[in-house]
Amino acid sequence: xxxxxxxxxxxxxxxxxxxxxxxxxxxxxxxxxxxxxxxxxxxxxxxxxxxxxxxxxxxxxxxxxxxxxxxxxxxxxxxxxxxxxxxxxxxxxxxxxxxxxxxxxxxxxxxxxxxxxxxxxxxxxxxxxxxxxxxxxxxxxxxxxxxxxxxxxxxxxxxxxxxxxxxxxxxxxxxxxxxxxxxxxxxxxxxxxxxxxxxxxxxxxxxxxxxxxxxxxxxxxxxxxxxxxxxxxxxxxxxxxxxxxxxxxxxxxxxxxxxxxxxxxxxxxxxxxxxxxxxxxxxxxxxxxxxxxxxxxxxxxxxxxxxxxxxxxxxxxxxxxxxxxxxxxxxxxxxxxxxxxxxxxxxxxxxxxxxxxxxxxxxxxxxxxxxxxxxxxxxxxxxxxxxxxxxxxxxxxxxxxxxxxxxxxxxxxxxxxxxxxxxxxxxxxxxxxxxxxxxxxxxxxxxxxxxxxxxxxxxxxxxxxxxxxxxxxxxxxxxxxxxxxxxxxxxxxxxxxxxxxxxxxxxxxxxxxxxxxxxxxxxxxxxxxxxxxxxxxxxxxxxxxxxxxxxxxxxxxxxxxxxxxxxxxxxxxxxxxxxxxxxxxxxxxxxxxxxxxxxxxxxxxxxxxxxxxxxxxxxxxxxxxxxxxxxxxxxxxxxxxxxxxxxxxxxxxxxxxxxxxxxxxxxxxxxxxxxx
Amino acid sequence: xxxxxxxxxxxxxxxxxxxxxxxxxxxxxxxxxxxxxxxxxxxxxxxxxxxxxxxxxxxxxxxxxxxxxxxxxxxxxxxxxxxxxxxxxxxxxxxxxxxxxxxxxxxxxxxxxxxxxxxxxxxxxxxxxxxxxxxxxxxxxxxxxxxxxxxxxxxxxxxxxxxxxxxxxxxxxxxxxxxxxxxxxxxxxxxxxxxxxxxxxxxxxxxxxxxxxxxxxxxxxxxxxxxxxxxxxxxxxxxxxxxxxxxxxxxxxxxxxxxxxxxxxxxxxxxxxxxxxxxxxxxxxxxxxx
Numbered sequence: 001x002x003x004x005x006x007x008x009x010x011x012x013x014x015x016x017x018x019x020x021x022x023x024x025x026x027x028x029x030x031x032x033x034x035x036x037x038x039x040x041x042x043x044x045x046x047x048x049x050x051x052x053x054x055x056x057x058x059x060x061x062x063x064x065x066x067x068x069x070x071x072x073x074x075x076x077x078x079x080x081x082x083x084x085x086x087x088x089x090x091x092x093x094x095x096x097x098x099x100x101x102x103x104x105x106x107x108x109x110x111x112x113x114x115x116x117x118x119x120x121x122x123x124x125x126x127x128x129x130x131x132x133x134x135x136x137x138x139x140x141x142x143x144x145x146x147x148x149x150x151x152x153x154x155x156x157x158x159x160x161x162x163x164x165x166x167x168x169x170x171x172x173x174x175x176x177x178x179x180x181x182x183x184x185x186x187x188x189x190x191x192x193x194x195x196x197x198x199x200x201x202x203x204x205x206x207x208x209x210x211x212x213x214x215x216x217x218x219x220x221x222x223x224x225x226x227x228x229x230x231x232x233x234x235x236x237x238x239x240x241x242x243x244x245x246x247x248x249x250x251x252x253x254x255x256x257x258x259x260x261x262x263x264x265x266x267x268x269x270x271x272x273x274x275x276x277x278x279x280x281x282x283x284x285x286x287x288x289x290x291x292x293x294x295x296x297x298x299x300x301x302x303x304x305x306x307x308x309x310x311x312x313x314x315x316x317x318x319x320x321x322x323x324x325x326x327x328x329x330x331x332x333x334x335x336x337x338x339x340x341x342x343x344x345x346x347x348x349x350x351x352x353x354x355x356x357x358x359x360x361x362x363x364x365x366x367x368x369x370x371x372x373x374x375x376x377x378x379x380x381x382x383x384x385x386x387x388x389x390x391x392x393x394x395x396x397x398x399x400x401x402x403x404x405x406x407x408x409x410x411x412x413x414x415x416x417x418x419x420x421x422x423x424x425x426x427x428x429x430x431x432x433x434x435x436x437x438x439x440x441x442x443x444x445x446x447x448x449x450x451x452x453x454x455x456x457x458x459x460x461x462x463x464x465x466x467x468x469x470x471x472x473x474x475x476x477x478x479x480x481x482x483x484x485x486x487x488x489x490x491x492x493x494x495x496x497x498x499x500x501x502x503x504x505x506x507x508x509x510x511x512x513x514x515x516x517x518x519x520x521x522x523x524x525x526x527x528x529x530x531x532x533x534x535x536x537x538x539x540x541x542x543x544x545x546x547x548x549x550x551x552x553x554x555x556x557x558x559x560x561x562x563x564x565x566x567x568x569x570x571x572x573x574x575x576x577x578x579x580x581x582x583x584x585x586x587x588x589x590x591x592x593x594x595x596x597x598x599x600x601x602x603x604x605x606x607x608x609x610x611x612x613x614x615x616x617x618x619x620x621x622x623x624x625x626x627x628x629x630x631x632x633x634x635x636x637x638x639x640x641x642x643x644x645x646x647x648x649x650x651x652x653x654x655x656x657x658x659x660x661x662x663x664x665x666x667x668x669x670x671x672x673x674x675x676x
Numbered sequence: 677x678x679x680x681x682x683x684x685x686x687x688x689x690x691x692x693x694x695x696x697x698x699x700x701x702x703x704x705x706x707x708x709x710x711x712x713x714x715x716x717x718x719x720x721x722x723x724x725x726x727x728x729x730x731x732x733x734x735x736x737x738x739x740x741x742x743x744x745x746x747x748x749x750x751x752x753x754x755x756x757x758x759x760x761x762x763x764x765x766x767x768x769x770x771x772x773x774x775x776x777x778x779x780x781x782x783x784x785x786x787x788x789x790x791x792x793x794x795x796x797x798x799x800x801x802x803x804x805x806x807x808x809x810x811x812x813x814x815x816x817x818x819x820x821x822x823x824x825x826x827x828x829x830x831x832x833x834x835x836x837x838x839x840x841x842x843x844x845x846x847x848x849x850x851x852x853x854x855x856x857x858x859x860x861x862x863x864x865x866x867x868x869x870x871x872x873x874x875x876x877x878x879x880x881x882x883x884x885x886x887x888x889x890x891x892x893x894x895x896x897x898x899x900x901x902x903x904x905x906x907x908x909x910x911x912x913x914x915x916x917x918x919x920x921x922x923x924x925x926x927x928x929x930x931x932x933x934x935x936x937x938x939x940x941x942x943x944x945x946x947x948x949x950x951x952x953x954x955x956x957x958x959x960x961x962x963x964x965x966x
Contacts, residue, residue, distance in 0.1 A: 004692035004693070008693070009693055009697075009716075009723065010706060011709060011723070012715075037839055072841060081717075082712055082715045082721065083715075083720050169871070169873075176944075179966070185939070185948045185949050196873040206776075213781065219870075219873050219876070223874065245951075246958035247957075253876060261781040261782070272784065280876060286959055288959070289959050289960050305880050307878040317784075317854055319789075331854065335862065346880075346962070351965065362880050367887075420759070448917070454916040455915050455916060456916070497916065497918070505824045507827060509820075523826070525826060525827025529906075531907060533914065535914050538920070539920055546914075548911065550900055552900055554830040577830040579832055579900040581900050589926070590926065595929055598901075602830070634941070636933050640942065641937050641939050641942055643939055644939045644943050646943050671703065
């Protein structure tokens, strides 16, 4: 075999590319239609997509561009000598569009302060703000994320690989903040300007039996707007007309890790491990307690927090197949977050209006989490396998109502493949999350009803099960698969708080290869989540309850068709998603009551077609249609709430088409022909 | 690896790929020459010098390529995919012979390994552009098995997976990890911070469950509630907070816009004032309002 040369192999050499250029017209303006796609404005868009490669004597260059004319553009490039080195670079934009029906009275001054219209007369309630209607200006809420990344791989020797990647993410635009001014609050258009640099670098050693990777990860976040200052539109106490909140502080995180695996010949065993140690730091300058000169405070404990969190992660896994029919696994994992932030005394100034007179201490939360798993699988025959497992997890926490929480989980699984066309899998199990005790003294010190059991800390019993079936008859061009899952959480010891939750999911997929050139698919999915909670208006036993029913259904259908001559290519995808949330309450004070249903309906269709006029030229067509309707009673106008000045964003309701035509040109060889 | 010993094995074909292409000369098969597997200058490529070409992946094809009597079924070679008669362990072993280190340290015993997922269930080797390696097409490959996650991705508030702008591998390591759910980061939060670094802190005033697990409040695969929250506020907040006073009051239909509008129910509910639920670095931000 070492003399094989392959005289007929059509090895790639030279340049090859495919470029689509076209224009798209969007029928209407809708922020959500443009969310993540870039089609948020109506009108015409020019667009270019393409990909290509250049190969020469072992060197290779690949590039891809997507949506070049849109705010969701992607450019990726990689080049190198295969097996020796590779350099890669990329640029990606991601538009997040939240609301275009929002409007605000605030303007942004040069120093970043959100200012009121000239001559604004503060009022106690929104409907007393006489200039409100005439002062509102439309303000689209949304941000743009840009990601630049460069990286390289180098293999200086057969057994070593060095890698390094650098990524810079920036996010700018306008987000919503809601900030209080004592007894009122205003929704603020908050200008976002974030930058995060990330580094991944390391060296890998690999041999037939051993693989080791020593790596560094660093994340460095910078916020250009670390505080938010605004003029309150409400009547307030003297000196509190301008307010300030802190925003996300700069932070750094660095982590060193060593991961590896060793393949032992004995018992067909693989041992894998990971050890990682990280440190996070946050030392951004504090804003003052208050910018109200009338409020007297003590001096800040420092100019910054000097916060530090140390993390430790390690894991160890052994997987073995001592005999061909038996496979066993043991895993242990430990994660720790050790918050070393100093504890200090802090004045409490209530929204720049007055001092509460209280001195508070910050609480640096820490936890550690250990997770052990044991599982085994036995293949009775090639068609029937039985598996079972046990998991133990323990979490220890500081400063919370529960110091130690232990979860035990047992599961079993049957996999049966009676014929080549039928594959069945059923899995089920139960877990019990116990706690050492729910410390009611701690709860009371936090101002909590001592009967409240926070659901992430509370005792919980869970049962779950899943059945998956796949049918692929060899003699028929059909395949069908379905899955059913249920999970039932019971918080038996929670008198107040979340009492229980059930989730039920079902899916079904059908695909039909109508011919060698055409296929059809149909998919269905349902996700139902029910929850039940209790609350107490006074400290003591529960006096109200709420039932949640959250249903979502999805239907998708599509087809693709490519006639034998290869000139015409057509695909169609249609999806419908229907969500409905029902919330019913019952209380001693108000009796039974139901909130109106929260509803969403999405109809989405994508049509793509192309026709090859010649070997190199094709015409393209695409249609993207989306109808979305939302019913959400929480979205209210600026004057609905007397003490909350919202941005007045409306529930989504749009019906938009994006229709595009274009041309495609192919450089280089199309058909691959064997060498003579 | 190609070896001289291998050349002496009777069950390899006589001329390697030149033998194979006498029958298998369709475009779908030949498309492998537009992939990195067919780079003759790379000594580790199946088509590198001294390598086994098609038989590097499909196994010895001497019997398959040899003469067969009329009516006799041609002996099969190693084929990939769900309809193959070759066991998935054997299929994967051929891939792992070269890519063992590329799959990281935790493939063995990972969820995909446990469930006997074949490399070819996700990867298409003869395709010039493997769909699972491109952000815009990856999710459709994953959704073939993870159908429940496809349903969730269609919910009104979800990461941009259905739009093809985010890949499943942005959060998950399909080749295995020792984290739960094969997460790419050290923990759930460590994974989320990769894109949401502004929430890493540590903050002066922390919200305890936030520091531990973003999934305490969010459903990252999609939700019917804004912000991918697992439940509508204020009830979500009231699942943990029962302080004396306003947090404990049931927010029913009496607080709707058509009745007596309640600031505890409408707008952003609790977040109308406690906007900084992820933590605050304000010296007086203990109530997560500033």
